[in-house]
Structures are given as structure tokens and as C-alpha cells.
Amino acid sequence: MKYLLLAFYLCCFSVSHAQLKPSKDAFEKKWVKPDTYDMVWYALRDTAKIEIGRVSNQIIENKNQIVFISTVDIKGMNGTWVDSSICEKATLSPIRHASYNGQRDMVLHFGQVVTGFYTDKRQAKTTIINDTPQTSYFDSNIYPSLVRWLPLKEGFKQKIAxxxxxxLAKIGIINASVHGVSSGTYNSQKSGLREVWIVDVTDEISNGKSQYFVDKTNRKLWKQTIEAGGRTMMMVTVE
Known part of the structure; x- marks a missing residue:
């Protein structure tokens, strides 16, 4: 009986540690610093590369918090998509996420209970949010930045809560998963050939997969490729 209890305990222990959650040891703090960068967003069709839009990213660091702001301008669409997230600096525990675009507005206040609202502008319908997650988590809006701050090395794998x-999809705690990390190079127009970590990631938001090309020296994101919904896309940092 005691061996069954031990096996059960070890199983539960390993499951509880399978997901990365906010903590002081969840990421390498030396990579976290104020940053501003723009990316061009392309759709890839056969050999053609078609520009979809541009994404501006800003990371603001103050004494106790980190603020993430992304602004998306899509070709042929009126208005700008703006997402912002506030997290605790020490652990990246989420505090607030606000998202505004032509289709919907959303504000989330994080804590033991997630509160806020979601307004579907097409249906003129507002839903009041009151959700109680069962464990700790990161804001989904910041996990692409978190990927760059992980202790990346050959063969690294990690699930992220x-x-x-x-x-229209899922509500609550889901997974983003780093499936592997390998070494590669990226040919930068201004900085020349850069050594990068190629990070393979999937998430349950889009049920798609991405590759991040992250500079080994400074963790700059040079490029991201995305496969989701039968489409292939690419985002390239503007130098």
C-alpha cells in the first residue's frame, strides 16, 4: 500500500510541476529590460510573401511592474488593435489585461478571481466576467515575451500555464508548450549573421504552431513563423 501511495504522490508531484507558473524562478531576469520594436506581418502563399500589417511592441519596466503594449495595424482595415498587459515585475503574475479592436473590447483584472468584461461589438453584447481559476497562471498576452526569457538551451522543453x-474558443487556464529548442542562424540586414535559438512552440489559443528565432546574445526576437488554421504566416523585426 505504501508503494502505491508513494507512486501516487510522485505522479501528483510531477504533474503539479509540469506547467510553468509565475514565480521568482520562472524566468531569467537578466533578459527583462525596456524594449521597443516593430515587426512586419506577412502571409506566405507558395513562394509569395504578402504583407498583412505591422505590429509595434513596447515593454516598459518600472519599480514593481512590467507593462506590455502591442499595437496592430492591419492593411485594409480601419482602426488599430491595441493590447496592454500589466504584470508583477518579480514573478510576472498578471494584474490587468486590456484589449480593444473593431470587433470587441475586453478588460480583465487578475487575482484569485478574474473579473472584467467582454463586449462583442458585432452583436452589441457585453458579458460580465467573474471566473475563479484553480491554479496560478501567466496572462496569455505576455507568453511570447516570456518564451524569450526562459533558460533556453538545446532540447529545452516546457509547458506554460x-x-x-x-x-468563441476557450476560457480559462490553457497550455502554451515549448516542444524543443535548437541552434541556428538568422541573417540580419544590418547586424549580419546572428546565432539564434530556434524555439518550437504550440498553444491552445489558435491550436497552431510557431517558431521563434531568438538571438543568443541579447534575446532579441528576429523572426517568428506561424502555422494556424491552414495558413502560414511570418513576422520579421524591422531593423
Missing amino acids: IYDYNP
Whole structure:
């Protein structure tokens, strides 16, 4: 009986540590610093590369918090998509996420209970949010930055607990998963050939997969490729 209890305990222990959650040891703090960078967003069709839009990213660091702001301008669409997230600096525990675009507005206040609202502008319908997650988590909006701050090395793998609110898909804690890390190079127009970590990632937001090309020296994101919903896309940092 005691061996069964031990096996059960070890199983539970390993499961509880399978997901990365906010903590002081969850990421390498030396990589976290104020940053501003723009990326061009392309759709790839056969050999053609078609520009979809541009994404501006800003990371602001103050005494106790980190603020993430992304602004998306899509070609042929009126208005700008703006997402912002506030997290605790020490652990990356989420505090607030706000998202505004032409289709919907959303504000989430994080804690033991997630509160806020979701407004579907097409249906003129507002849903009041009151959700109680069962464990700790990162804001889904910051996990692409978190990927760059992980202790990346050859063969590294990690599941990441993230919270996402999407009435058309999933609501609550879901997974983003780093499936592997390998070494590669990226040919930068201005900086020349750079040694990079190629990070293979999937998430349950889009059920797609991505590759991040992250500079080994400074953790700059040079490029991201995305496969989701039968489409292939690419985002390239503007130098």
C-alpha cells in the first residue's frame, strides 16, 4: 500500500510541476529590460510573401511592474488593435489585461478571481466576467515575451500555464508548450549573421504552431513563423 501511495504522490508531484507558473524562478531576469520594436506581418502563399500589417511592441519596466503594449495595424482595415498587459515585475503574475479592436473590447483584472468584461461589438453584447481559476497562471498576452526569457538551451522543453478569455474558443487556464529548442542562424540586414535559438512552440489559443528565432546574445526576437488554421504566416523585426 505504501508503494502505491508513494507512486501516487510522485505522479501528483510531477504533474503539479509540469506547467510553468509565475514565480521568482520562472524566468531569467537578466533578459527583462525596456524594449521597443516593430515587426512586419506577412502571409506566405507558395513562394509569395504578402504583407498583412505591422505590429509595434513596447515593454516598459518600472519599480514593481512590467507593462506590455502591442499595437496592430492591419492593411485594409480601419482602426488599430491595441493590447496592454500589466504584470508583477518579480514573478510576472498578471494584474490587468486590456484589449480593444473593431470587433470587441475586453478588460480583465487578475487575482484569485478574474473579473472584467467582454463586449462583442458585432452583436452589441457585453458579458460580465467573474471566473475563479484553480491554479496560478501567466496572462496569455505576455507568453511570447516570456518564451524569450526562459533558460533556453538545446532540447529545452516546457509547458506554460496561461489564462485566455475567448468566448468563441476557450476560457480559462490553457497550455502554451515549448516542444524543443535548437541552434541556428538568422541573417540580419544590418547586424549580419546572428546565432539564434530556434524555439518550437504550440498553444491552445489558435491550436497552431510557431517558431521563434531568438538571438543568443541579447534575446532579441528576429523572426517568428506561424502555422494556424491552414495558413502560414511570418513576422520579421524591422531593423
